[in-house]
Amino acid sequence: MKAKLGMSPIAWWNDDLAELSDDVSLEECLRQSRSAGFTGMEMGRRFPSDPDIMLPILKTADVTLCGGWFSGTLVNEDMSANKDRIQPMIELFKAVDAPCIVYGEVGRSIQGDRSKPLATKPKLSDSEMKDYARKLTEFGEWCADQGMPLVYHHHMAAVIETEPELDAFMKYSGAGIPLLLDAGHLVFAGGDVLRAIDNHHARIKHVHVKDVRMPVIDALDRTKQSFLDAVALGAFTVPGDGSLDFGAIVKRLAHHGYEGWFVVEAEQDPKKNPPLKMAQIGHKELMRVMTAAGYTVETQGFPVA
Template sequence: MEKIGVANAPCSWGTLEFDETQKQGLVIPWRQMLDELRATGYEGTELGDWGYLPTEADQLVAELRKRELTLVAAFIPVMLRETSALRAGLDLALHIANLLAAVSRISGAAWRPLLLLADENGGDPLRTSCAGRISPSQGLSAREWRIFARNSETVARMVYETTGLRTAFHHHCAGYVETPEEIARFLELTDPNVIGLAFDTGHYLYGSGSNEPGLIEEALRRFDSRIWHVHFKDCSPAVAQEARAQRWDYFTALRHGLFCELGQGAVPFPTVVTWLQLHGYQGWIVVEQDVLPGMGSPYLSALRNRQYLRNLGL
């Protein structure tokens, strides 16, 4: 890519908890989501939860072409700390990677979608209840770290060998790689030629246990060449502070608007954009609002976020 692409994702339209919202009849239809995503000025989308967008490559390509959209990436949560769970996670990753590869091949798009591998966030009660204020004692043991890193590389290698697609690891609150030191440890234990980092600004700031904006630029410098993908997510310092003081779990913090619209929180996006441009970043940035049903209009939120990015030169 010659410029930074600007994309959005289904989670910004309230499909963050797809299985539960489907049961409640609250899911915004995928055609409406794609129409609104394009109408608000975005050029690409992530896949979202499996089964939300079409899972037949020909149909998905046709729908993306109608709207001149690029399929950018797909987020895949896997329980990586237990070898016994790897088979199921690997099967899911390959299943989704095969769809991404088929879409790329049929569409002829220059961009090759990324697989965004993450720990199974929200699956561990301790990590979920303490997200945003994780202490070292709540982390993985040395043995678990070795298993976690090895399993992550196994998924990335198999995806590449099977489809030719690359994998970036997405650190995530309420998962086992959340804090700055946990991210650094993961990168130390994994091969930079095998797996990169999907850097999420909002998850990084909340996961740091601080509201200090300077931590974001520090992270960009620290992780530099490992950053293959970027999620633009803001973090409300007021909600983050209350969440830590009240000891809310991750999902309670989300429902209170932890990840606010761009420019309304503590993430220094002008600094992030400048850094990406100066360092020749040639991938996509993906806006993720994490809008839950009932939290306002996804269309208007996406529109405001896109205008904010235009004002920053994107």
């Protein structure tokens, strides 16, 4: 089985918490991650939106664009508005041969609002969940028809956060909206990663290997502290530096035949946790557990024409 290892630039620059950002260029970010062994990088705010500018940067770094976040609002905004906003991203991602766009729901979400405690996250009724899942399926099918598949990112402080919410969303949605499995977000929400893989492996098309520091999460007062408070306190980290058993997680994905990207997305203070050092720790741990699970990790970065 083949796998690819990527990173998210959120380890270098945080889009929601400016104070958790390193003053490094895109080129330096790519150089550091590639030197640690990663062949892919998801898109962040310092990436150019013009493929003619982005492609030479990726080629020089020997790195593939392996995804990127789209802030979707289908829970409270119409389909046409989301299509209009995602269309330029679809064209960009097609031009640089990215595998997918990551759909993250920000409608009604409190994930970016530090004044809103975790306990006040939005919840959908059963009828709302059915309607939302139907819209996401239709939107995912439309994006795939445009030539760029979506993957759905369940997320803390959003409408699909907990394992029961994920189960309901997967029940009511269709194959037209594949799943991004994020181990860290699911555990933070009290879920069981191995059970989620068993239940939804057929739809998993992208994986975020986000680790967590459970002592930080367990100490949170969810009636007072927000998602961003948790991030600032160090709730997330890279595999090999946190509380999750990625040996078991990767083995379970391998058991179900998952092949594709494993992306380290670990937002934390780069001054306390230097991104290059953390990238090296994460890559070493992933290579250990992926080799044990029977994966062959691809070492080529930028695709050869």
